[in-house]
Amino acid sequence: MSYQVLARKYRPQTFAEVLGQIHVTQTLQNALGLNRIHHAYLFTGARGIGKTTVARILAKALNCEKGVAKEPCNQCGSCRNIIEGKSLDVQEIDGASNTSVEDVRQIREQVKYLPATGHYKVYIIDEVHMLSTSAFNALLKTLEEPPPHVIFVFATTEVHKIPSTILSRCQRFDFRRIAAKELVSSLKEVAKQEGIDISEEALHLLAHEAQGSLRDAQSLLDQAIAFAGNQIGFQHLKEMFGFLDRTQLHNLLQSILNKDQKGTLDQFQQFYQSGADINRLAQDLLKNFRNCYLIKTTGSVPEWLDLAAEEAASLEKLAASVSQEELDQLFQFSLKGVDEIARSGTPKIVFEVLLMRMSHLTQIVSVAQILERLEKYGQPSSLALPVGRQVEEKKNVPPPLMGGGSLSAGSVAGGEGGEMENWPSFTVWLKKENPRLFSIVEQGKFTGMNEKEIILGFETASVYGEMLQEEERKQQLKIALEKFFKKPMEIRIDFIKTETVANVAAAQDQRKQIREAALRQDSVKEAANILGAVVEEVRVDGDK
Ligand SMILES: Nc1ncnc2c1ncn2[C@@H]1O[C@H](COP(=O)(O)OP(=O)(O)OP(=O)(O)O)[C@@H](O)[C@H]1O
Ligand SMILES: [Mg+2]
Ligand SMILES: [Zn+2]
Numbered sequence: 024m025s026y027q028v029l030a031r032k033y034r035p036q037t038f039a040e041v042l043g044q045i046h047v048t049q050t051l052q053n054a055l056g057l058n059r060i061h062h063a064y065l066f067t068g069a070r071g072i073g074k075t076t077v078a079r080i081l082a083k084a085l086n087c088e089k090g091v092a093k094e095p096c097n098q099c100g101s102c103r104n105i106i107e108g109k110s111l112d113v114q115e116i117d118g119a120s121n122t123s124v125e126d127v128r129q130i131r132e133q134v135k136y137l138p139a140t141g142h143y144k145v146y147i148i149d150e151v152h153m154l155s156t157s158a159f160n161a162l163l164k165t166l167e168e169p170p171p172h173v174i175f176v177f178a179t180t181e182v183h184k185i186p187s188t189i190l191s192r193c194q195r196f197d198f199r200r201i202a203a204k205e206l207v208s209s210l211k212e213v214a215k216q217e218g219i220d221i222s223e224e225a226l227h228l229l230a231h232e233a234q235g236s237l238r239d240a241q242s243l244l245d246q247a248i249a250f251a252g253n254q255i256g257f258q259h260l261k262e263m264f265g266f267l268d269r270t271q272l273h274n275l276l277q278s279i280l281n282k283d284q285k286g287t288l289d290q291f292q293q294f295y296q297s298g299a300d301i302n303r304l305a306q307d308l309l310k311n312f313r314n315c316y317l318i319k320t321t322g323s324v325p326e327w328l329d330l331a332a333e334e335a336a337s338l339e340k341l342a343a344s345v346s347q348e349e350l351d352q353l354f355q356f357s358l359k360g361v362d363e364i365a366r367s368g369t370p371k372i373v374f375e376v377l378l379m380r381m382s383h384l385t386q387i388v389s390v391a392q393i394l395e396r397l398e399k400y401g402q403p404s405s406l407a408l409p410v411g412r413q414v415e416e417k418k419n420v421p422p423p424l425m426g427g428g429s430l431s432a433g434s435v436a437g438g439e440g441g442e443m444e445n446w447p448s449f450t451v452w453l454k455k456e457n458p459r460l461f462s463i464v465e466q467g468k469f470t471g472m473n474e475k476e477i478i479l480g481f482e483t484a485s486v487y488g489e490m491l492q493e494e495e496r497k498q499q500l501k502i503a504l505e506k507f508f509k510k511p512m513e514i515r516i517d518f519i520k521t522e523t524v525a526n527v528a529a530a531q532d533q534r535k536q537i538r539e540a541a542l543r544q545d546s547v548k549e550a551a552n553i554l555g556a557v558v559e560e561v562r563v564d565g566d567k
Contacts, residue, residue: 029241033213035076036106037094038084042209042237043201044073050196051077052093055084060091060143061194063166063175065151067182068198071238074178075115077198078147079105081176082113086141101141111139118150118179127154127161134165134173144173151177152184156494159186166192183475183513200235202327203227210240219248221255228260272304273337276311279353279382280345287382288375301374305364309357315342316350349384356381441562446477449507456506460499463487467516468527476513477504480527483518492516537563 035041038048047066054060064081066074083095083105095102104110116130130146138144148154154162166175166189177193179185201209207230214221221244229247233240251259261268271294278286294304318324319342324335342350360377367373446469454461466487467479481488490496491514504512538561541547551558 029213029217029245030071030238033241035073036080036083036097038077038080039094041073041077041080043205044077044198047077047196047198051081055081055091056093058091060085060174062169062171062173063193064177065182065185065190065193065195066176066178066198067195068180069200069234069236070180071236072198072201073237074198075147075149078176078178079113082110082143082145082147085143085145085174086110086112086138091142110141112141112143113145113147115147115149118148118177119153122153122155122158124155124157124161127158127165131161131165134170138172142172145176146173147176147178149178150180152179152181156186159189163188163192201237202235203230206230206233206235206237206240209237210244213241213244217248219244219253219255221247222257224257225255225260228257232264269334269337272307272311273341276308276315276341277344279378280341280349282382284379284382287378291375291378295371301370302361302365305357305361305374305377309354309361311338311341312350312354312357314338315345316347316354318342319345319347319350352384353381356384441560445508446472449504452507453503457499457503460496460503463490463496464500464514467491470517470519470527475511476515478515478517480517480519485518488516488518534563537561 038052041048064078066078068074080095083097083102084093085091086101086105087095088099088101089096095105097103097106101110101112105113108115114130114133116126134144134146136144165173169175175193177185177189182190182195207226210221210226210229214226225247229240229243232243247255247260247263250263271290275287275290275294278290295301314328314330315338317328318339324330324339328335330338345353356377360374364370364373364377450461450464453464464479466485467481469477470480471478479488479491481491491500497514500514501512504514541561542558547558550556
């Protein structure tokens, strides 16, 4: 008997079986019940969370021989054909390999004809963001005047790549990642049906590793079965993935918090000798400090952390043994460390230095604490007394690993630079990299950025703004951005009224003045003096 992978074997066949997407399934079912079907749907969201699955169920419900209903019958000829991928009326097209105008033209030819047997012709286009611009344009024509018997379902993991002309003609559904808890119970059910005995802890690990994707969770279970057979324990997964033992990891954390440098290094050596992946260890360290920090700040274990009860209790204990300040610093250190370890040619050494600094760090009084005291007591001379611990000399202010140990006017924030700062450094870089492009970009006003895009403001009808929207330049800029930011980034051109451009400039001016004023403050000068520190960066409240 051939083995069918779990993800296919357990693909939901009804809306009711789909997990975690109730906001989608309910809306679709209502539409089906009222027979108010939209002619184009866009399903977006991460990999393996049900987009294709729901598209197929919808196609069945639309073409079921028992009539359009809230659920397909899954028995009739039409339903069976769709399940088996043999239906003439339901076409699944892989956008990744049918990207040309010609491919879309073919669809446009076909849609003219009535469905062969069912009520609707359903076109499911997966990875639709891969279509070329001209293919999108061709598609647009069909979307503008769709024949009444044609329904499109577009699916994509990268919705930002879909032109707004297409977006605005679709009803959009954002699929959600599936909560770890739900992944666990789903895996548990599958294991039961497959006669697999798997421990609770192992299930949690798989769910955690799958990061919200049910398909990934099922594939990992497939692997675990292939590896361990019918009885799967935590130990098996550890061997399989090179996972770190959590108890061991928490011991390492505890040594750091205890300022036990020798113990910390000894434990690291143990990890290293047992063949643990160093990058993974660094990430786990970061994740755990972040969790401790969250627990400390919120005073409880946030439910959305999806931690197993045992782990939560252990982290709570760890968090209770240090101050929020210290956790903040440790978090900043490990954040920087993850990056440096990943980039280093000698990751082990970088890791050791990181650990030594971290297990030393807890003795340092933070800049924030000092500033707070300066404000409270007014006089720097009273500093040493109420602190209870000595302010250490300059060498203890977190050196490079910490990045900008930054003083700020209102609050002290460390670690990652504000977003505003990234833009100037990009433009400086671009000036060298591509001076021509720079000369155009320079005309715009930076008005904000997020994970995926940078927004540049131009006055309405500015030729420069328009030039940046031309395909060739857009591409050049995209490549440059990606090269600099090391991730896909795009520029969004925002045409704004002249006065708004002026407003942005004024706001930036004002921030500059606040920064300068902060630097002139005696208390700041005094603090910098005591620490022997230099103010590298000032952040204004409201800066991200
Ligand atoms: N929400 C869900 N409920 C139940 N099972 C799911 C769900 N999401 C995914 N699965 C499982 O994962 C498999 C793959 O799901 P599906 O093909 O629908 O993912 P997708 O979102 O289309 O992913 P991709 O973006 O990679 O195409 C299904 O066969 C099913 O076993
Ligand atoms: Mg899919
Ligand atoms: Zn049917």
